[in-house]
Amino acid sequence: MTALTDLSLAEARDGLAAKKFSALELAQAHVAAVEGARPLNAYLVETPEQALDGAAISDARIARNEARPLEGLPLAIKDLFCTLDVPTTAGSKILEGFRPPYESTVTAQLWRDGATMLGKVNLDEFAMGSANITSAYGHVENPWRRQGDNRPLVPGGSSGGSAAAVAARAALAATATDTGGSIRQPASFCGLVGLKPTYGRCSRWGVVAFASSLDQAGPMTRTVRDAAIMLTSMSGHDPKDSTSAAIPVPDFEKALTGDIKGLRVGIPREYRLDGMPDEIEKLWERGIDWLKDAGAVPVDVSLAMTKYALPVYYIIAPAEASSNLARYDGVRFGLRVPGETLDEMYENTRAQGFGPEVRRRILIGTYVLSAGYYDAYYLKAQKVRNLIAQDFDAAFKNCDVLLTPTAPSPAFAIGEKSDDPIAMYLNDVFTVTVNLAGLPGISVPAGLSKDGLPLGLQIIGRAFDEETVLRAGHAIERAANFTARPQFIAGEA
Numbered sequence: 001m002t003a004l005t006d007l008s009l010a011e012a013r014d015g016l017a018a019k020k021f022s023a024l025e026l027a028q029a030h031v032a033a034v035e036g037a038r039p040l041n042a043y044l045v046e047t048p049e050q051a052l053d054g055a056a057i058s059d060a061r062i063a064r065n066e067a068r069p070l071e072g073l074p075l076a077i078k079d080l081f082c083t084l085d086v087p088t089t090a091g092s093k094i095l096e097g098f099r100p101p102y103e104s105t106v107t108a109q110l111w112r113d114g115a116t117m118l119g120k121v122n123l124d125e126f127a128m129g130s131a132n133i134t135s136a137y138g139h140v141e142n143p144w145r146r147q148g149d150n151r152p153l154v155p156g157g158s159s160g161g162s163a164a165a166v167a168a169r170a171a172l173a174a175t176a177t178d179t180g181g182s183i184r185q186p187a188s189f190c191g192l193v194g195l196k197p198t199y200g201r202c203s204r205w206g207v208v209a210f211a212s213s214l215d216q217a218g219p220m221t222r223t224v225r226d227a228a229i230m231l232t233s234m235s236g237h238d239p240k241d242s243t244s245a246a247i248p249v250p251d252f253e254k255a256l257t258g259d260i261k262g263l264r265v266g267i268p269r270e271y272r273l274d275g276m277p278d279e280i281e282k283l284w285e286r287g288i289d290w291l292k293d294a295g296a297v298p299v300d301v302s303l304a305m306t307k308y309a310l311p312v313y314y315i316i317a318p319a320e321a322s323s324n325l326a327r328y329d330g331v332r333f334g335l336r337v338p339g340e341t342l343d344e345m346y347e348n349t350r351a352q353g354f355g356p357e358v359r360r361r362i363l364i365g366t367y368v369l370s371a372g373y374y375d376a377y378y379l380k381a382q383k384v385r386n387l388i389a390q391d392f393d394a395a396f397k398n399c400d401v402l403l404t405p406t407a408p409s410p411a412f413a414i415g416e417k418s419d420d421p422i423a424m425y426l427n428d429v430f431t432v433t434v435n436l437a438g439l440p441g442i443s444v445p446a447g448l449s450k451d452g453l454p455l456g457l458q459i460i461g462r463a464f465d466e467e468t469v470l471r472a473g474h475a476i477e478r479a480a481n482f483t484a485r486p487q488f489i490a491g492e493a
Ligand code: GLN
Pocket: 127, 128, 129, 130, 157, 158, 177, 178, 179, 180, 181, 182, 183, 210, 317, 428
């Protein structure tokens, strides 16, 4: 029999329903895997008692035929989601010791549906980064290695802990968040499926804010079906988040019909970057062929404003971050470093609490919002953001989804890009546009690089059309038949 930790979320659900194993056995196998995965530094907090206690309740419900949609399924939670009385750090020293007196809406919905928590997983500090190397609690290691090269690689970021835990079989699935690519890029780096829903699909309530107009929660899973199952539970209108959408939540799993005949797939010509590695270009071509073979129709589209997406993102995201992070002043949450005066206490706390990348963003954000520069930078960026969204509107007149690579490279070694913030920012060249326009996007593992590392393809859809995104992602998944496994599997090491 397959190891319990190797099952997909759907297989685990169906196995529990068929009483092939108990929720307690499933939880015990995962608790052991979480311990086995410690060398990756993916988990910041382990909560085995929550998983085991939850499993006992689940077994009782299954025995009474009262199983809920995610009954007894153990998950990892990105440490950006507030969890009732369980430490929540956002990867920052400034939130050390913070135990939220409330539960985020998304996690509350997962528990409502019967899922259980294995622990809180590592991330870049305040979700700022693309390699999970800005966390105050240390780097996360990618469970994959290059062929013939034993250097540790980054898992991508900011949801690096979510990706490493799911890839190493130390969770059936995880929650993650995506402000500019933080679900899709780590999914691509770790051979996983990562889905960033439409802005407003999942409540942001109780998720530590980075850039409020861009942040979205979403699932990190090993299959497209699992992403659909997770999304169904995570979605829905929340009166506590005024930007969450009052739009009915379909059963996303039902969207996976396997039929994409006649689907028009836009290929944005501006995404063919100069100097893009050959293997990424080839993977993209292969993706087009797969969709064509399944009956879809490729169409050439233009997203001409894409070249401004990164500069626009790196004005808007830091601007919103500088405002959101003003609340960490040593008075209300986490760390407090005393001083002679109140101002000195603020300064000491913020100087010691925030790491260098977060400080850089606060400085940039404060600058672009300051009198005299607001019009030149922030307002201008908002206008270009609007043009980027209009590009997508125009493209979606001629196609139903878009197909692009997820990231311009496979995973890199720890230290390879960390001294150059601009090189690091380029990781998100194919993903940030989607956040700026508020659209849904999925990354699906599609092949291996010449070094044997996973590479993802991205499907982008119309707002609130996750069903078509999932359906097209499913077609890629079936054609790619990605069965490669990382070198590090928890418990096998
Ligand atoms: N890498 C991007 C950044 O550093 C995106 C991060 C994210 O999506 N949270 O801001």
